[in-house]
Amino acid sequence: MTDIPRRAVSRTARLAALPLGFAGRTVLGLGKRVTGLASEVISADIQQRTAEQLFSVLGQLKGGAMKFGQALSVFEAALPDELAGPYRQALTKLQESAPPMPAASVHKAIAAQLGENWRAKFTEFDDTPAAAASIGQVHRAVWKKGKREVAVKVQYPGAGDALVADLKQLSRLGGMFRVIQPGIDVKPLLTELRDRITEELDYELEAEAQRAFAAAYAGDEEIFVPQVVAAAPRVLITEWVDGTPLAKIISSGTEAERDEAGRLMATLHFSAPERARLLHADPHPGNFRMLPDGRLGVIDFGAVARLPEGHPEPIGRLVRLALAGDADGVLDGLMAEGFVKEHDPIDAHALLDFLLPMLEPVAAEEFRFTRPWLRAEAARLASPKSPAYQLSRHLNLPPNYLLIHRVTLGSIGVLCQLEAKAPYRSILERWLPGFAPVP
Structure with a gap:
């Protein structure tokens, strides 16, 4: 057996052990099958040990498991208070943590992409990964x-094969995350991750996206995107970005720092489709820095949504109609976009009642995102007894809105981690087509 198959077998075994180990501890700790919300049935000790095992397994893996953990980490703000502590610690570690590749492997990988004389292109090169x-x-x-x-980003050898194998295995974790938080459906997340593997593995494609962002925000007073210096299919070299990681702002920033970070995150999210015709589609905190001059530094453009026409106009228009109380206009618009099937008997006013709590952040001049607000929304939408849950079963998510929807949810998760207050309504009025009333 070669070294690569051994690693693949080891990775698969560790992944398989996650749900089994979780189930075993649940049985030992409770003596019965887990049902309902985890906060109601899982002891603090089991919560902590499950979180620790989750990180120890996902943290040892490169590829799909690591990416999956990073994606889930932005949703930790939706967890109940009793669970948020251990899972926050475990999942946020995944935002910027992974086992390092040996220096010899790094050198070999770079030589394969930039040529044997690659060192001549640098005056200094730190073998210890940053x-x-x-x-x-x-x-x-x-x-x-x-x-x-x-910053020299070097792709792990065999990352593509590992990514495919890991994502297949991670489908086994669906039941585990339903126990942790029933409102999170991991299957669409995994499907989307699989669909974007090819793009994220191509660093030249990433360089193209980063160049477009850098050109769109050149000289901007609020957003900074580093320039691409050189690119190959598996090596990407960009300007280095110094700054305070957003994760540190979340954990120990002042209220003013967290508010400003949230405002800049929202500005990037809504302005990029118009300015760059792209949407940064990986909104976990590891991809952002607060620079000493107050700008938001943005890195990692492997995952982007290409929006050649900018942000879809119907979104802004329908949000505006909902806030104005036009129930029939909202229903007609959602039906035209494919969110509601033509002959589905949905009551327009019930639909409006379903939507308005989600639009609270842009109903007023300012809004503070909080973990309790997100948890309340998650509970409202996830409880089978809730009218919102029953109505949601009649709604559809058209494929062309899938990535926009996922990125928006992820961005909201980060804003709730920041507990950021900002004038989100005015940001939408400036950047979201259709939101501001026609003069």
């Missing part, structure tokens, strides 16, 4: 031409 993520790790270096400090 950061590690799902499919690659980042090294700090100095680019010889221009003596620029750069």
